[in-house]
Amino acid sequence: DGGITQSPKYLFRKEGQNVTLSCEQNLNHDAMYWYRQDPGQGLRLIYYSQIVNDFQKGDIAEGYSVSREKKESFPLTVTSAQKNPTAFYLCASSIPLQPQHFGDGTRLSIL
Amino acid sequence: AQKVTQAQTEISVVEKEDVTLDCVYETRDTTYYLFWYKQPPSGELVFLIRRNSFDEQNEISGRYSWNFQKSTSSFNFTITASQVVDSAVYFCALSGNYGQNFVFGPGTRLSVLP
Numbered sequence: 291d292g293g294i295t296q297s298p299k300y301l302f303r304k305e306g307q308n309v310t311l312s313c314e315q316n317l318n319h320d321a322m323y324w325y326r327q328d329p330g331q332g333l334r335l336i337y338y339s340q341i342v343n344d345f346q347k348g349d350i351a352e353g354y355s356v357s358r359e360k361k362e363s364f365p366l367t368v369t370s371a372q373k374n375p376t377a378f379y380l381c382a383s384s385i386p387l388q389p390q391h392f393g394d395g396t397r398l399s400i401l
Numbered sequence: 402a403q404k405v406t407q408a409q410t411e412i413s414v415v416e417k418e419d420v421t422l423d424c425v426y427e428t429r430d431t432t433y434y435l436f437w438y439k440q441p442p443s444g445e446l447v448f449l450i451r452r453n454s455f456d457e458q459n460e461i462s463g464r465y466s467w468n469f470q471k472s473t474s475s476f477n478f479t480i481t482a483s484q485v486v487d488s489a490v491y492f493c494a495l496s497g498n499y500g501q502n503f504v505f506g507p508g509t510r511l512s513v514l515p
Binding site for chain 2: 323325330332333335378380382387388389391392393394395397
């Protein structure tokens with residue numbers, strides 16, 4: 291089945307450590323997105339990519355980095371510069387004029 | 402700048418009641434798309450509906466209906482005869498004509514009590 295796969299489902303980070311969240315899609319979508327959701331809050335855009343080898347910062351990009359080397363993949367790295375990384379991270383993809391499709395999310399916690 | 406407001410933070414209803422979730426948006430685009438998503442306790446976002454700004458017809462899908470009023474910049478969502486399985490957070494979202502500037506509202510948490 292076509293869809294978006296995020297892994298891992300749960301992730302723990304030690305202080306000062308970088309961690310990478312995986313997002314893979316087999317929907318042949320050009321655009322991919324990363325959102326952060328804090329408890330009881332809405333979604334905030336971290337980064338998005340409209341095409342391979344190109345990406346733009348969203349509203350809260352500080353402390354995060356991304357790459358888009360392949361159409362299917364848009365990994366998000368949470369760096370040690372992100373001082374409050376505990377959150378639920380959602381990846382999405384879309385094609386123009388169509389709704390975004392979301393993965394099941396990754397819950398990141400600090401040890 | 403685009404903005405989506407969902408003034409109702411939380412709503413509780415008893416099963417079989419009807420409930421309306423409000424969504425008000427702001428945009429300078431003349432053409433845009435509006436969406437509703439459902440986020441059940443498991444966390445994933447489930448797409449419910451997309452509406453083009455040129456199409457003001459209301460839509461009904463089973464127990465769900467949507468009322469798009471361009472004059473008041475609202476896109477409200479009604480669940481008829483609510484069920485416990487409808488309990489979730491519901492997000493209204495707005496995008497430009499080519500899917501750019503995708504903005505989500507803060508969400509409304511709906512609890513349907515048995």
